[in-house]
Amino acid sequence: MKAARQASDLWWKNAVIYCLDAETFLDSDGDGCGDFAGLTQRVDYLAGMGVTCIWLMPFFPSPDLDDGYDVTDFYGVDPRLGTLGDFVEFVRTARHRGIRVIADLVVNHTSDRHPWFQAARSDRDSPYRDYYVWRDTPPADGDEGVVFPDAEDSLWELDEQTGQYYLHRFYAHQPDLNVAHPAVRDEVAKIIGFWLELGLSGFRVDAVPFFLEIESEVGDVDLDPHDYLRDLRAFLSRRRGDAVLLGEVNLDPAEQRRFFGDEDGDELHMLFNFIGMQAMYLSLARADAGALEEALRALPPVPPDNQWASFVRNHDELTLDKLSDAERAEVFAAFGPDEDMQLFGRGLRRRLPPMLDGDQRRIRMVYSLMFSLPGTPVLFYGEEIGMGENLAVEGRLSVRTPMQWSDERNAGFSDGDASTLPIAVVEDATYGSSAVNVADQRRDPESLLNWMERLIRRRSECPEFGWGEWQLIATAEPALFAHRCDWEGSTVIAVHNLSSRACTTTLEISEPDDCEGLIDLLGDRDEVPLEAGGLQLDLDPYAYRWFRVRRRGQRLLP
Ligand code: NOJ
Secondary structure, three states, rough: OHHHHHHOOOHHOOOOOEEEEEOOOOOOOOOOOOHHHHHOOOOHHHHHHHOEEEEEEOOOOOOOOOOOOOOOOOOOOOHHHHHHHHHHHHHHHHHHHOEEEEEEEEEEEEOOOOHHHHHHHHOOOOOOOOHHHHEOOOOOOOOOOOOOOOOOOEEEEEEEEEEEEEEEOOOOOOEEEEOHHHHHHHHHHHHHHHHHHOOOEEEEEEEEHHHOHHHHHHHHOOOOOHHHHHHHHHHHHHHOOOEEEEEOOOHHHHHHHHHHHOOOOOOOEEEOOOHHHHHHHHHHHHOOHHHHHHHHHHOOOOOOOOOOEEEEOOOOEOOOOHHHHOHHHHHHHOOOHHHHHEEOOOOEEEHHHHHHOHHHHHHHHHHHHHHHHHOOEEEOOOOOHHHOOOOOOHHHHOOOOOOOOOOHHHHHHHOHHHOOOOOOOOOOOOOOOOOOHHHHOOOOOHHHHHHHHHHHHHOOOOOOHOOEEEEEOOOOOOEEEEEEEEEEEEEEEEEEEOOOOEEEEEEOOOOOOOOOEEEEEOOOOOOOOOOEEEEEEEEOOOOEEEEEEEEEOOOOOO
8 A cells, every 4th residue: 555655646745846827828819818728738848848737826707906816706717718618628638648737725815806705895794794804993913914015004904884894914805704604614615626526636725824813813713723724634635535735834834834734744735845945045145055954954844644845936026034134135135136126025026047147057056956855846837948027017926927938929928919918028138038938948958948857857756855754964065955865765865066166075975885876867977986985076066966876786767
Protein backbone atom coordinates (compact mmCIF):
# COMPACT_ATOMS: atom_id res chain seq x y z
CA MET A 1 0.00 0.00 0.00
CA LYS A 2 2.86 2.31 0.81
CA ALA A 3 4.08 2.35 -2.79
CA ALA A 4 0.65 3.20 -4.13
CA ARG A 5 0.30 6.00 -1.66
CA GLN A 6 3.62 7.47 -2.63
CA ALA A 7 3.37 7.07 -6.33
CA SER A 8 0.07 8.70 -7.01
CA ASP A 9 -2.31 9.17 -4.12
CA LEU A 10 -0.43 12.20 -2.84
CA TRP A 11 0.19 13.41 -6.37
CA TRP A 12 0.66 17.00 -5.19
CA LYS A 13 3.84 16.03 -3.28
CA ASN A 14 5.75 15.92 -6.54
CA ALA A 15 3.64 18.19 -8.71
CA VAL A 16 4.59 21.27 -10.71
CA ILE A 17 1.78 23.78 -10.28
CA TYR A 18 1.17 26.62 -12.75
CA CYS A 19 -1.10 29.51 -11.77
CA LEU A 20 -2.94 31.43 -14.46
CA ASP A 21 -6.02 33.52 -15.07
CA ALA A 22 -8.10 32.45 -18.11
CA GLU A 23 -8.83 36.16 -18.59
CA THR A 24 -5.22 36.97 -19.48
CA PHE A 25 -3.96 33.72 -21.04
CA LEU A 26 -5.34 33.51 -24.59
CA ASP A 27 -8.30 35.17 -26.27
CA SER A 28 -9.84 32.76 -28.80
CA ASP A 29 -12.55 35.00 -30.26
CA GLY A 30 -10.95 38.42 -30.56
CA ASP A 31 -13.17 40.17 -28.03
CA GLY A 32 -10.08 41.25 -26.08
CA CYS A 33 -10.68 38.93 -23.14
CA GLY A 34 -8.94 35.61 -22.59
CA ASP A 35 -11.27 32.63 -22.36
CA PHE A 36 -11.52 28.92 -21.67
CA ALA A 37 -11.52 28.08 -25.37
CA GLY A 38 -8.17 29.88 -25.70
CA LEU A 39 -6.76 28.26 -22.60
CA THR A 40 -7.78 24.84 -23.92
CA GLN A 41 -5.71 25.51 -27.04
CA ARG A 42 -2.68 26.10 -24.84
CA VAL A 43 -2.93 22.99 -22.68
CA ASP A 44 -0.38 21.24 -24.92
CA TYR A 45 2.06 24.08 -24.32
CA LEU A 46 1.74 23.55 -20.57
CA ALA A 47 1.94 19.78 -20.89
CA GLY A 48 5.08 20.14 -23.00
CA MET A 49 6.67 22.21 -20.28
CA GLY A 50 5.98 19.48 -17.75
CA VAL A 51 3.30 21.27 -15.74
CA THR A 52 1.22 18.68 -13.85
CA CYS A 53 -1.37 20.91 -12.20
CA ILE A 54 -3.01 24.16 -13.28
CA TRP A 55 -4.29 26.53 -10.59
CA LEU A 56 -7.06 28.67 -12.06
CA MET A 57 -7.53 32.11 -10.57
CA PRO A 58 -11.21 33.00 -10.04
CA PHE A 59 -13.30 32.53 -13.19
CA PHE A 60 -16.75 32.96 -11.65
CA PRO A 61 -19.28 35.67 -12.55
CA SER A 62 -17.99 38.84 -10.97
CA PRO A 63 -18.12 42.62 -11.30
CA ASP A 64 -14.32 42.24 -11.42
CA LEU A 65 -13.55 44.95 -8.90
CA ASP A 66 -10.91 42.67 -7.34
CA ASP A 67 -9.93 40.76 -10.48
CA GLY A 68 -12.56 38.10 -9.88
CA TYR A 69 -11.99 37.66 -6.14
CA ASP A 70 -15.41 39.31 -5.78
CA VAL A 71 -17.82 36.57 -6.74
CA THR A 72 -21.52 36.96 -7.56
CA ASP A 73 -22.24 33.31 -8.38
CA PHE A 74 -20.16 30.44 -7.04
CA TYR A 75 -21.71 27.96 -9.45
CA GLY A 76 -21.03 29.65 -12.75
CA VAL A 77 -18.43 30.81 -15.25
CA ASP A 78 -18.02 34.50 -16.00
CA PRO A 79 -19.62 34.87 -19.48
CA ARG A 80 -16.59 36.88 -20.61
CA LEU A 81 -14.53 33.68 -20.24
CA GLY A 82 -16.98 31.29 -21.86
CA THR A 83 -19.57 28.84 -20.61
CA LEU A 84 -19.66 26.01 -18.12
CA GLY A 85 -19.37 23.77 -21.17
CA ASP A 86 -16.11 25.47 -22.19
CA PHE A 87 -14.83 25.00 -18.65
CA VAL A 88 -15.56 21.27 -18.71
CA GLU A 89 -13.90 20.92 -22.13
CA PHE A 90 -10.81 22.57 -20.71
CA VAL A 91 -10.69 20.35 -17.61
CA ARG A 92 -11.22 17.28 -19.76
CA THR A 93 -8.45 18.29 -22.17
CA ALA A 94 -6.07 18.97 -19.30
CA ARG A 95 -6.84 15.61 -17.74
CA HIS A 96 -6.23 13.92 -21.06
CA ARG A 97 -2.74 15.47 -21.12
CA GLY A 98 -2.07 14.32 -17.55
CA ILE A 99 -2.68 17.73 -15.98
CA ARG A 100 -4.93 18.22 -12.98
CA VAL A 101 -6.81 21.43 -12.38
CA ILE A 102 -7.41 23.19 -9.09
CA ALA A 103 -9.15 26.54 -8.63
CA ASP A 104 -9.45 29.37 -6.19
CA LEU A 105 -12.04 28.80 -3.49
CA VAL A 106 -12.98 32.32 -2.44
CA VAL A 107 -15.43 31.87 0.39
CA ASN A 108 -14.20 34.34 2.96
CA HIS A 109 -16.48 36.87 1.28
CA THR A 110 -18.76 37.50 -1.68
CA SER A 111 -19.19 40.50 -3.91
CA ASP A 112 -21.68 43.00 -2.48
CA ARG A 113 -23.62 42.32 -5.69
CA HIS A 114 -24.05 38.65 -4.83
CA PRO A 115 -27.78 37.84 -4.51
CA TRP A 116 -27.17 36.66 -0.93
CA PHE A 117 -25.85 40.06 0.08
CA GLN A 118 -28.47 41.89 -1.93
CA ALA A 119 -31.12 39.98 -0.02
CA ALA A 120 -29.29 40.36 3.29
CA ARG A 121 -29.10 44.13 3.01
CA SER A 122 -32.67 44.53 1.79
CA ASP A 123 -34.16 43.72 5.17
CA ARG A 124 -32.86 42.88 8.64
CA ASP A 125 -35.26 39.95 8.69
CA SER A 126 -34.04 38.46 5.44
CA PRO A 127 -33.17 34.75 5.70
CA TYR A 128 -29.80 35.75 4.21
CA ARG A 129 -29.09 38.38 6.87
CA ASP A 130 -27.00 35.97 8.95
CA TYR A 131 -24.95 34.89 5.96
CA TYR A 132 -22.93 38.02 6.79
CA VAL A 133 -21.62 39.63 9.96
CA TRP A 134 -23.45 42.70 11.28
CA ARG A 135 -22.94 45.08 14.18
CA ASP A 136 -24.78 48.18 15.35
CA THR A 137 -21.48 49.95 15.84
CA PRO A 138 -18.02 48.97 14.68
CA PRO A 139 -15.81 47.59 17.47
CA ALA A 140 -13.13 49.85 18.91
CA ASP A 141 -10.39 48.00 17.01
CA GLY A 142 -12.39 48.03 13.76
CA ASP A 143 -9.70 49.96 11.95
CA GLU A 144 -6.98 47.41 12.75
CA GLY A 145 -5.86 44.78 10.26
CA VAL A 146 -7.04 46.54 7.11
CA VAL A 147 -5.58 44.54 4.22
CA PHE A 148 -5.81 47.19 1.49
CA PRO A 149 -4.87 50.43 3.25
CA ASP A 150 -4.87 52.36 -0.04
CA ALA A 151 -8.63 51.91 -0.31
CA GLU A 152 -10.03 51.18 3.14
CA ASP A 153 -9.59 52.55 6.64
CA SER A 154 -11.89 50.17 8.52
CA LEU A 155 -13.05 46.55 8.44
CA TRP A 156 -16.64 47.73 8.92
CA GLU A 157 -18.92 49.53 6.49
CA LEU A 158 -22.26 51.11 7.24
CA ASP A 159 -25.15 49.73 5.25
CA GLU A 160 -27.33 52.81 4.94
CA GLN A 161 -30.45 50.85 4.13
CA THR A 162 -30.55 48.77 7.31
CA GLY A 163 -28.46 51.01 9.55
CA GLN A 164 -25.92 48.36 10.62
CA TYR A 165 -22.26 47.82 9.84
CA TYR A 166 -21.03 44.72 8.02
CA LEU A 167 -17.60 43.13 8.26
CA HIS A 168 -15.29 43.18 5.24
CA ARG A 169 -11.74 41.96 5.70
CA PHE A 170 -10.83 43.15 2.22
CA TYR A 171 -12.57 45.84 0.15
CA ALA A 172 -15.91 47.26 1.32
CA HIS A 173 -17.48 45.68 -1.76
CA GLN A 174 -16.48 42.26 -0.40
CA PRO A 175 -18.67 41.57 2.66
CA ASP A 176 -17.35 38.67 4.76
CA LEU A 177 -19.41 35.51 4.93
CA ASN A 178 -20.35 34.29 8.38
CA VAL A 179 -19.15 30.70 8.68
CA ALA A 180 -20.68 30.47 12.13
CA HIS A 181 -23.99 30.16 10.31
CA PRO A 182 -24.73 26.52 9.38
CA ALA A 183 -26.37 27.53 6.11
CA VAL A 184 -23.14 29.22 5.00
CA ARG A 185 -21.14 26.11 5.88
CA ASP A 186 -23.58 24.05 3.83
CA GLU A 187 -23.14 26.42 0.90
CA VAL A 188 -19.35 26.18 1.10
CA ALA A 189 -19.54 22.39 1.05
CA LYS A 190 -21.96 22.51 -1.87
CA ILE A 191 -19.59 24.78 -3.82
CA ILE A 192 -16.71 22.37 -3.21
CA GLY A 193 -18.85 19.39 -4.19
CA PHE A 194 -20.07 21.11 -7.35
CA TRP A 195 -16.64 21.82 -8.79
CA LEU A 196 -15.22 18.44 -7.76
CA GLU A 197 -18.08 16.89 -9.69
CA LEU A 198 -17.00 18.89 -12.74
CA GLY A 199 -13.48 17.52 -12.54
CA LEU A 200 -11.44 19.77 -10.27
CA SER A 201 -8.70 18.09 -8.23
CA GLY A 202 -8.89 20.55 -5.37
CA PHE A 203 -8.68 24.17 -4.41
CA ARG A 204 -6.36 27.00 -3.57
CA VAL A 205 -8.16 28.29 -0.51
CA ASP A 206 -8.21 32.06 -0.37
CA ALA A 207 -7.51 33.98 2.83
CA VAL A 208 -7.81 30.98 5.17
CA PRO A 209 -7.22 32.64 8.55
CA PHE A 210 -9.79 35.34 7.76
CA PHE A 211 -12.28 32.81 6.49
CA LEU A 212 -11.94 30.90 9.76
CA GLU A 213 -12.39 33.92 12.01
CA ILE A 214 -15.50 32.94 13.85
CA GLU A 215 -15.67 34.12 17.43
CA SER A 216 -14.26 37.53 16.76
CA GLU A 217 -17.01 38.11 14.23
CA VAL A 218 -20.16 36.96 15.90
CA GLY A 219 -19.36 36.59 19.56
CA ASP A 220 -20.17 33.50 21.52
CA VAL A 221 -20.39 30.71 18.97
CA ASP A 222 -19.61 27.12 19.79
CA LEU A 223 -17.57 26.31 16.71
CA ASP A 224 -13.85 25.71 16.75
CA PRO A 225 -12.42 27.04 13.48
CA HIS A 226 -10.02 24.12 13.15
CA ASP A 227 -12.79 21.60 13.76
CA TYR A 228 -14.58 23.29 10.91
CA LEU A 229 -11.53 23.14 8.64
CA ARG A 230 -11.13 19.46 9.53
CA ASP A 231 -14.78 18.85 8.63
CA LEU A 232 -14.34 20.63 5.34
CA ARG A 233 -11.29 18.54 4.53
CA ALA A 234 -13.11 15.35 5.48
CA PHE A 235 -16.00 16.32 3.21
CA LEU A 236 -13.61 17.07 0.33
CA SER A 237 -11.83 13.75 0.80
CA ARG A 238 -15.10 11.80 0.96
CA ARG A 239 -16.20 13.33 -2.30
CA ARG A 240 -12.83 12.88 -3.98
CA GLY A 241 -10.07 11.06 -2.20
CA ASP A 242 -7.15 12.58 -4.08
CA ALA A 243 -8.37 16.19 -3.98
CA VAL A 244 -6.07 18.75 -2.41
CA LEU A 245 -6.48 21.92 -0.35
CA LEU A 246 -3.66 24.40 -0.83
CA GLY A 247 -4.08 27.22 1.63
CA GLU A 248 -3.17 30.88 1.68
CA VAL A 249 -1.97 31.16 5.28
CA ASN A 250 0.54 33.97 5.58
CA LEU A 251 1.17 33.75 9.32
CA ASP A 252 4.17 33.47 11.60
CA PRO A 253 5.71 29.97 11.62
CA ALA A 254 4.44 29.28 15.13
CA GLU A 255 0.85 29.79 13.96
CA GLN A 256 1.15 27.96 10.63
CA ARG A 257 1.44 24.42 11.95
CA ARG A 258 -2.18 24.30 13.16
CA PHE A 259 -3.46 24.73 9.62
CA PHE A 260 -1.99 21.39 8.58
CA GLY A 261 -4.11 19.87 11.36
CA ASP A 262 -3.14 19.22 14.94
CA GLU A 263 -2.11 15.59 14.94
CA ASP A 264 -2.57 13.86 11.65
CA GLY A 265 -2.27 16.65 9.14
CA ASP A 266 -5.98 16.41 8.47
CA GLU A 267 -6.76 20.04 7.59
CA LEU A 268 -4.98 21.79 4.68
CA HIS A 269 -2.76 19.45 2.67
CA MET A 270 -0.42 22.24 1.61
CA LEU A 271 0.45 25.75 2.73
CA PHE A 272 2.27 28.34 0.68
CA ASN A 273 5.70 28.94 2.13
CA PHE A 274 5.36 32.72 2.55
CA ILE A 275 8.06 32.76 5.22
CA GLY A 276 10.63 31.00 3.05
CA MET A 277 9.74 33.19 0.06
CA GLN A 278 10.27 36.43 1.97
CA ALA A 279 13.52 35.23 3.51
CA MET A 280 14.74 34.16 0.08
CA TYR A 281 14.47 37.75 -1.17
CA LEU A 282 16.34 39.01 1.88
CA SER A 283 19.07 36.46 1.24
CA LEU A 284 19.21 37.46 -2.42
CA ALA A 285 19.47 41.13 -1.51
CA ARG A 286 22.32 40.40 0.91
CA ALA A 287 23.99 37.69 -1.18
CA ASP A 288 24.01 35.77 2.06
CA ALA A 289 22.15 32.52 2.64
CA GLY A 290 21.75 33.14 6.39
CA ALA A 291 18.24 34.60 6.33
CA LEU A 292 16.87 31.77 4.20
CA GLU A 293 18.54 29.14 6.37
CA GLU A 294 17.15 30.72 9.50
CA ALA A 295 13.66 30.91 8.04
CA LEU A 296 13.66 27.27 6.98
CA ARG A 297 14.88 26.21 10.42
CA ALA A 298 12.06 28.19 12.01
CA LEU A 299 9.35 26.47 9.95
CA PRO A 300 7.14 24.07 11.84
CA PRO A 301 7.68 20.39 11.05
CA VAL A 302 5.39 19.20 8.29
CA PRO A 303 3.37 16.02 8.93
CA PRO A 304 4.26 13.24 6.47
CA ASP A 305 1.13 13.67 4.38
CA ASN A 306 1.37 17.46 4.10
CA GLN A 307 3.61 19.80 2.17
CA TRP A 308 4.88 23.34 1.63
CA ALA A 309 4.27 25.04 -1.70
CA SER A 310 7.27 27.10 -2.84
CA PHE A 311 7.02 30.15 -5.06
CA VAL A 312 9.06 33.08 -6.33
CA ARG A 313 6.07 35.35 -6.65
CA ASN A 314 2.32 35.05 -6.86
CA HIS A 315 -0.40 37.23 -8.38
CA ASP A 316 -0.50 39.65 -5.43
CA GLU A 317 2.06 42.16 -4.26
CA LEU A 318 5.27 40.30 -3.44
CA THR A 319 4.62 40.62 0.24
CA LEU A 320 7.49 41.20 2.63
CA ASP A 321 5.22 41.70 5.63
CA LYS A 322 6.96 39.11 7.81
CA LEU A 323 10.35 40.82 7.54
CA SER A 324 11.33 43.50 10.02
CA ASP A 325 11.09 47.11 8.81
CA ALA A 326 14.86 47.26 8.38
CA GLU A 327 14.97 43.97 6.46
CA ARG A 328 12.10 45.05 4.22
CA ALA A 329 13.93 48.31 3.54
CA GLU A 330 16.95 46.27 2.40
CA VAL A 331 14.85 44.29 -0.07
CA PHE A 332 13.10 47.44 -1.30
CA ALA A 333 16.47 49.14 -1.82
CA ALA A 334 17.83 46.16 -3.76
CA PHE A 335 14.81 45.23 -5.86
CA GLY A 336 12.27 48.03 -5.90
CA PRO A 337 13.72 51.35 -4.80
CA ASP A 338 11.08 53.57 -6.43
CA GLU A 339 7.91 54.18 -4.51
CA ASP A 340 5.93 53.22 -7.58
CA MET A 341 7.44 49.71 -7.42
CA GLN A 342 6.17 49.21 -3.87
CA LEU A 343 2.67 48.58 -2.57
CA PHE A 344 0.86 48.94 0.74
CA GLY A 345 4.20 49.67 2.42
CA ARG A 346 4.81 45.92 2.59
CA GLY A 347 5.42 44.53 -0.87
CA LEU A 348 6.68 44.90 -4.42
CA ARG A 349 4.62 44.99 -7.58
CA ARG A 350 7.41 43.74 -9.81
CA ARG A 351 8.31 40.44 -11.41
CA LEU A 352 11.67 38.79 -10.82
CA PRO A 353 13.61 39.46 -14.07
CA PRO A 354 13.42 43.28 -13.90
CA MET A 355 14.24 43.12 -10.19
CA LEU A 356 17.44 41.28 -11.09
CA ASP A 357 18.24 43.63 -13.99
CA GLY A 358 17.60 40.81 -16.42
CA ASP A 359 20.69 38.87 -15.28
CA GLN A 360 19.96 35.41 -16.71
CA ARG A 361 22.46 33.63 -14.47
CA ARG A 362 20.84 35.06 -11.38
CA ILE A 363 17.27 34.52 -12.61
CA ARG A 364 18.00 30.85 -13.33
CA MET A 365 19.73 30.43 -9.99
CA VAL A 366 16.61 31.73 -8.22
CA TYR A 367 14.29 29.31 -10.02
CA SER A 368 16.70 26.44 -9.46
CA LEU A 369 16.68 27.34 -5.77
CA MET A 370 12.89 27.59 -5.59
CA PHE A 371 12.42 24.25 -7.37
CA SER A 372 14.83 22.54 -4.96
CA LEU A 373 13.42 23.92 -1.71
CA PRO A 374 11.48 21.44 0.39
CA GLY A 375 8.00 21.49 -1.11
CA THR A 376 6.04 21.66 -4.34
CA PRO A 377 7.02 24.38 -6.84
CA VAL A 378 4.35 26.82 -8.01
CA LEU A 379 4.94 28.99 -11.08
CA PHE A 380 2.99 32.11 -11.95
CA TYR A 381 2.24 32.28 -15.69
CA GLY A 382 4.89 34.03 -17.73
CA GLU A 383 7.68 33.24 -15.30
CA GLU A 384 8.89 30.54 -17.68
CA ILE A 385 9.73 33.16 -20.30
CA GLY A 386 10.89 35.87 -17.91
CA MET A 387 8.01 38.31 -18.29
CA GLY A 388 8.32 41.70 -16.63
CA GLU A 389 5.68 43.95 -15.10
CA ASN A 390 3.80 46.98 -16.38
CA LEU A 391 4.09 49.65 -13.70
CA ALA A 392 1.70 51.88 -15.62
CA VAL A 393 -1.05 49.44 -14.64
CA GLU A 394 -2.68 50.07 -11.30
CA GLY A 395 -1.68 48.31 -8.07
CA ARG A 396 -1.33 44.55 -8.02
CA LEU A 397 -2.44 44.25 -11.64
CA SER A 398 1.03 45.34 -12.78
CA VAL A 399 2.11 41.67 -12.77
CA ARG A 400 -1.12 40.28 -14.22
CA THR A 401 -0.59 41.52 -17.78
CA PRO A 402 -1.54 39.27 -20.74
CA MET A 403 0.62 36.28 -21.51
CA GLN A 404 3.23 37.09 -24.16
CA TRP A 405 2.90 34.46 -26.87
CA SER A 406 4.59 36.23 -29.78
CA ASP A 407 5.74 39.62 -31.04
CA GLU A 408 2.45 40.09 -32.86
CA ARG A 409 -0.28 42.53 -31.90
CA ASN A 410 -1.21 42.43 -28.20
CA ALA A 411 1.67 40.02 -27.57
CA GLY A 412 -0.19 37.36 -29.56
CA PHE A 413 -2.72 37.21 -26.71
CA SER A 414 -5.66 38.67 -28.62
CA ASP A 415 -6.67 39.91 -32.07
CA GLY A 416 -8.96 42.41 -30.42
CA ASP A 417 -8.50 46.12 -30.08
CA ALA A 418 -5.89 46.99 -27.44
CA SER A 419 -8.48 49.13 -25.66
CA THR A 420 -10.58 46.01 -25.00
CA LEU A 421 -7.88 44.01 -23.17
CA PRO A 422 -8.57 43.43 -19.48
CA ILE A 423 -5.07 44.66 -18.58
CA ALA A 424 -2.61 46.46 -20.86
CA VAL A 425 0.30 44.38 -22.16
CA VAL A 426 3.89 45.15 -21.14
CA GLU A 427 5.16 47.69 -23.67
CA ASP A 428 8.80 48.42 -22.96
CA ALA A 429 11.69 47.42 -25.21
CA THR A 430 13.32 45.05 -22.71
CA TYR A 431 10.30 43.15 -21.41
CA GLY A 432 7.64 43.86 -24.05
CA SER A 433 6.60 41.08 -26.38
CA SER A 434 9.10 42.01 -29.09
CA ALA A 435 11.84 40.95 -26.67
CA VAL A 436 10.12 38.37 -24.46
CA ASN A 437 7.71 35.89 -26.01
CA VAL A 438 7.00 32.18 -26.22
CA ALA A 439 7.34 31.86 -30.00
CA ASP A 440 10.94 33.08 -30.06
CA GLN A 441 11.98 31.17 -26.98
CA ARG A 442 10.59 27.89 -28.26
CA ARG A 443 13.09 28.05 -31.12
CA ASP A 444 16.09 28.99 -29.00
CA PRO A 445 17.64 26.02 -27.18
CA GLU A 446 19.32 28.39 -24.70
CA SER A 447 16.17 30.33 -23.85
CA LEU A 448 14.73 30.59 -20.36
CA LEU A 449 11.69 28.65 -21.56
CA ASN A 450 13.73 25.68 -22.74
CA TRP A 451 15.90 25.87 -19.65
CA MET A 452 12.77 25.89 -17.46
CA GLU A 453 11.44 22.87 -19.30
CA ARG A 454 14.67 21.00 -18.51
CA LEU A 455 14.54 22.17 -14.90
CA ILE A 456 10.96 20.93 -14.55
CA ARG A 457 11.90 17.58 -16.05
CA ARG A 458 14.75 17.19 -13.56
CA ARG A 459 12.60 18.30 -10.66
CA SER A 460 9.90 15.81 -11.56
CA GLU A 461 12.57 13.10 -11.59
CA CYS A 462 13.67 14.09 -8.08
CA PRO A 463 10.85 13.16 -5.72
CA GLU A 464 13.37 13.46 -2.90
CA PHE A 465 12.82 17.25 -2.94
CA GLY A 466 9.08 16.85 -2.49
CA TRP A 467 8.95 13.79 -0.30
CA GLY A 468 12.22 13.71 1.55
CA GLU A 469 13.63 14.89 4.85
CA TRP A 470 15.67 18.02 4.24
CA GLN A 471 18.80 19.15 5.99
CA LEU A 472 21.02 22.18 5.57
CA ILE A 473 24.67 21.52 4.73
CA ALA A 474 27.17 23.79 6.45
CA THR A 475 29.52 25.75 4.22
CA ALA A 476 32.30 28.20 4.98
CA GLU A 477 30.96 30.60 2.33
CA PRO A 478 28.08 32.80 3.59
CA ALA A 479 26.79 33.22 0.03
CA LEU A 480 26.19 29.51 -0.44
CA PHE A 481 22.92 27.83 0.31
CA ALA A 482 23.41 24.07 0.37
CA HIS A 483 20.99 21.38 1.41
CA ARG A 484 20.20 17.72 0.95
CA CYS A 485 16.95 15.78 0.80
CA ASP A 486 16.85 12.10 1.72
CA TRP A 487 14.00 9.80 0.83
CA GLU A 488 13.73 6.03 0.80
CA GLY A 489 17.49 5.47 0.58
CA SER A 490 17.95 8.06 -2.15
CA THR A 491 19.61 11.47 -1.74
CA VAL A 492 19.75 14.70 -3.70
CA ILE A 493 22.04 17.59 -2.87
CA ALA A 494 21.64 21.16 -4.12
CA VAL A 495 24.05 24.06 -3.91
CA HIS A 496 23.26 27.65 -4.83
CA ASN A 497 25.66 30.56 -4.98
CA LEU A 498 23.64 33.68 -4.15
CA SER A 499 26.50 36.01 -4.93
CA SER A 500 28.11 37.55 -7.98
CA ARG A 501 31.47 36.23 -6.76
CA ALA A 502 32.88 32.90 -7.85
CA CYS A 503 34.06 30.66 -5.04
CA THR A 504 35.63 27.35 -4.27
CA THR A 505 34.22 25.33 -1.44
CA THR A 506 34.23 21.96 0.22
CA LEU A 507 30.85 20.76 1.43
CA GLU A 508 30.94 18.45 4.38
CA ILE A 509 29.11 15.45 3.12
CA SER A 510 29.79 12.09 4.55
CA GLU A 511 28.21 9.08 2.99
CA PRO A 512 28.54 5.41 3.77
CA ASP A 513 30.87 3.23 1.68
CA ASP A 514 28.17 2.34 -0.79
CA CYS A 515 28.33 5.86 -2.27
CA GLU A 516 30.12 5.65 -5.60
CA GLY A 517 29.92 9.28 -6.63
CA LEU A 518 27.53 12.14 -7.36
CA ILE A 519 25.52 12.40 -10.53
CA ASP A 520 25.42 15.96 -11.80
CA LEU A 521 21.73 16.50 -12.48
CA LEU A 522 21.71 19.93 -14.12
CA GLY A 523 25.18 20.33 -15.59
CA ASP A 524 26.94 18.66 -18.45
CA ARG A 525 29.40 16.83 -16.17
CA ASP A 526 28.33 13.25 -15.70
CA GLU A 527 29.63 12.54 -12.29
CA VAL A 528 31.54 14.26 -9.50
CA PRO A 529 33.65 12.26 -7.06
CA LEU A 530 32.94 12.46 -3.35
CA GLU A 531 36.34 12.75 -1.65
CA ALA A 532 37.02 11.72 1.93
CA GLY A 533 36.89 15.37 2.99
CA GLY A 534 33.58 16.02 1.26
CA LEU A 535 32.42 17.53 -2.00
CA GLN A 536 34.80 20.02 -3.59
CA LEU A 537 33.24 22.52 -5.89
CA ASP A 538 34.33 25.48 -8.00
CA LEU A 539 31.27 27.63 -8.26
CA ASP A 540 30.73 30.41 -10.77
CA PRO A 541 28.85 33.56 -9.83
CA TYR A 542 25.19 32.61 -9.24
CA ALA A 543 25.98 28.94 -9.82
CA TYR A 544 23.31 26.33 -9.19
CA ARG A 545 24.14 22.63 -8.96
CA TRP A 546 22.00 19.61 -8.18
CA PHE A 547 23.47 16.16 -7.52
CA ARG A 548 22.14 12.74 -6.75
CA VAL A 549 24.19 10.36 -4.66
CA ARG A 550 24.90 7.22 -6.67
CA ARG A 551 24.84 4.26 -4.37
CA ARG A 552 26.19 0.84 -5.21
CA GLY A 553 23.55 -1.35 -6.78
CA GLN A 554 21.18 1.54 -7.58
CA ARG A 555 20.11 1.92 -11.19
CA LEU A 556 19.36 5.61 -11.40
CA LEU A 557 18.76 7.64 -14.51
CA PRO A 558 22.15 9.20 -15.30
C1 NOJ B 1 -6.22 36.99 -1.49
C2 NOJ B 1 -6.00 37.01 -2.95
O1 NOJ B 1 -4.74 36.46 -3.23
C3 NOJ B 1 -6.09 38.45 -3.39
O2 NOJ B 1 -5.73 38.60 -4.74
C4 NOJ B 1 -7.48 38.95 -3.14
O3 NOJ B 1 -7.56 40.32 -3.43
C5 NOJ B 1 -7.86 38.77 -1.67
N1 NOJ B 1 -7.55 37.44 -1.20
C6 NOJ B 1 -9.33 38.97 -1.49
O4 NOJ B 1 -10.02 37.88 -2.04
